[in-house]
Amino acid sequence: MSLHLVVMGASLGALEALRVLLPGLLEDFSSALIIVLHRDKEESGNLLPLLDTNCVLPIGFPVDKEPILAGRVYIAPPNYHLLIEGDHFAYSMDEPEDNARPSINVLFDSAAETYGANVTGIVLTGMLQDGARGLAAIHRHGGAAVVQTPHDALAPSMPLAALEAVPSAQVLTLVEIGKFLAKMTH
Amino acid sequence: MAIEIEDIEVLLLTEAVYQRWGYDFRDYAPTSLKRRIRRCDELEKLLSISSLQEKILRDSDCMQRFLDQVSVNVTSMFRDPGLYRAFRATVVPLLKEQPSLRIWHAGCASGEEVYSIAILLHEEDLLGRTRIYATDLDQAVLERAKEGIYGLGLMKGYTENYQAAGGKAAFSEYYHAGHGHVVMRKDLSKNIVWARHNLVTDASFNEFNLILCRNVLIYFNARLQERAHRLFYQSLAEGGVLVLGRQETMRLTPHESHYRTLDGREKIFQRMI
Numbered sequence: 480m481s482l483h484l485v486v487m488g489a490s491l492g493a494l495e496a497l498r499v500l501l502p503g504l505l506e507d508f509s510s511a512l513i514i515v516l517h518r519d520k521e522e523s524g525n526l527l528p529l530l531d532t533n534c535v536l537p538i539g540f541p542v543d544k545e546p547i548l549a550g551r552v553y554i555a556p557p558n559y560h561l562l563i564e565g566d567h568f569a570y571s572m573d574e575p576e577d578n579a580r581p582s583i584n585v586l587f588d589s590a591a592e593t594y595g596a597n598v599t600g601i602v603l604t605g606m607l608q609d610g611a612r613g614l615a616a617i618h619r620h621g622g623a624a625v626v627q628t629p630h631d632a633l634a635p636s637m638p639l640a641a642l643e644a645v646p647s648a649q650v651l652t653l654v655e656i657g658k659f660l661a662k663m664t665h
Numbered sequence: 666m667a668i669e670i671e672d673i674e675v676l677l678l679t680e681a682v683y684q685r686w687g688y689d690f691r692d693y694a695p696t697s698l699k700r701r702i703r704r705c706d707e708l709e710k711l712l713s714i715s716s717l718q719e720k721i722l723r724d725s726d727c728m729q730r731f732l733d734q735v736s737v738n739v740t741s742m743f744r745d746p747g748l749y750r751a752f753r754a755t756v757v758p759l760l761k762e763q764p765s766l767r768i769w770h771a772g773c774a775s776g777e778e779v780y781s782i783a784i785l786l787h788e789e790d791l792l793g794r795t796r797i798y799a800t801d802l803d804q805a806v807l808e809r810a811k812e813g814i815y816g817l818g819l820m821k822g823y824t825e826n827y828q829a830a831g832g833k834a835a836f837s838e839y840y841h842a843g844h845g846h847v848v849m850r851k852d853l854s855k856n857i858v859w860a861r862h863n864l865v866t867d868a869s870f871n872e873f874n875l876i877l878c879r880n881v882l883i884y885f886n887a888r889l890q891e892r893a894h895r896l897f898y899q900s901l902a903e904g905g906v907l908v909l910g911r912q913e914t915m916r917l918t919p920h921e922s923h924y925r926t927l928d929g930r931e932k933i934f935q936r937m938i
């Protein structure tokens with residue numbers, strides 16, 4: 480797989496974090512950025528306008544079996560697991576994992592299995608520990624692991640759990656993660 | 666390496682299940698199928714998919730448990746309330762023009778969605794002239810659907826959904842509460858026929874004014890989705906309506922040009938030609 484994926488997970492504090500990160504992405508962004516954020520029980524419609532305003536890249540919910548394209552931002556809609564399946568997306572309505580649907584672990588696992596070293600996993604702010612197991616899977620399959628600096632995060636428990644699972648992960652503040660992403664260009 | 670071996674095992678297992686029991690999962694979307702097969706392996710306390718295959722070939726109870734796992738029967742009442750509001754606005758007027766109605770609810774699981782639609786039709790004075798064919802591949806969930814017995818604890822959430830869906834009465838009018846469970850009112854299911862039907866292997870069985878098939882096609886690969894869409898197209902009257910799940914689409918299917926979109930967000934389509 481020559482396509483490179485950045486998979487990102489965030490929970491409490493996610494919208495604030497994305498408002499910092501997304502404006503930093505420019506047209507020459509050469510990966511596909513795929514984001515799971517936990518927004519329990521909220522109708523999906525409320526999510527997009529918030530994010531759309533400050534991102535120059537095409538951004539949206541993928542439809543089932545939609546091909547994954549570089550230079551785009553994809554958001555997992557509420558109430559389904561979003562999975563990577565070869566060159567396209569797939570959905571499932573399976574039970575929540577660790578109380579989360581969409582689950583960061585489910586996305587990360589499926590990305591790791593198909594894209595191996597061509598995946599960067601990023602765990603941002605959030606309560607509980609979704610993303611830790613998935614980040615370990617990415618690491619095991621040769622991908623890069625990045626974790627938001629815990630004291631830089633609104634809710635440090637997800638970053639802490641991720642670091643415990645992948646102690647060698649790069650630890651970056653939100654601003655540094657922005658620069659890190661901005662370097663992923665053609 | 667380990668992953669490649671598992672992929673081979675999944676192929677062999679689905680072939681074995683098909684040969685032995687006639688259930689065809691060979692063209693299901695592979696990533697989530699593999700996840701659920703792994704879960705089944707864990708529940709059976711087995712260490713490999715090959716061992717699961719060995720057991721399933723010989724043990725029909727194990728096959729039933731496998732079916733429960735891989736068919737994903739998760740569902741709820743008035744899930745996606747916006748759908749029901751859109752349905753009232755765009756589909757109900759079309760249905761009111763018809764002297765009698767035939768509805769096919771494919772992949773109905775334990776029936777929550779079917780009762781939701783029946784309640785809506787009742788409130789729109791349409792239920793009396795409607796026959797609903799509610800089908801699923803899994804007999805066990807159909808039995809539960811037929812009984813119409815659900816956990817009392819679920820009713821709070823369902824009541825909220827019902828209200829958000831534009832419900833016109835008190836939700837509690839539609840069931841009798843017992844100890845820890847509720848029983849759906851029998852008049853709601855008077856015109857419902859519950860039957861087994863497999864979208865992979867069975868043919869069209871009638872002509873319908875409305876087909877609902879939500880959150881089933883996501884489990885199919887593109888080829889199988891195409892087959893299902895052909896089946897729906899063949900089974901819909903001209904002017905009939907197809908309702909899919911939130912993430913599903915007519916896009917990427919050969920039948921896209923035969924439909925017009927009545928509600929893009931809620932995935933409501935009308936067959937035009």
Ligand SMILES: C[S@@+](CC[C@H](N)C(=O)[O-])C[C@H]1O[C@@H](n2cnc3c(N)ncnc32)[C@H](O)[C@@H]1O
Nearest residue numbers: 736738740772774801802863864865879880881
């Ligand atoms: C996730 S549930 C969806 C239930 C409901 N429509 C909803 O959206 O809430 C998927 C259902 O599809 C059924 N199913 C899976 N494969 C099928 C097939 N090949 N033919 C018919 N039903 C199938 C499963 O047994 C399960 O009950």
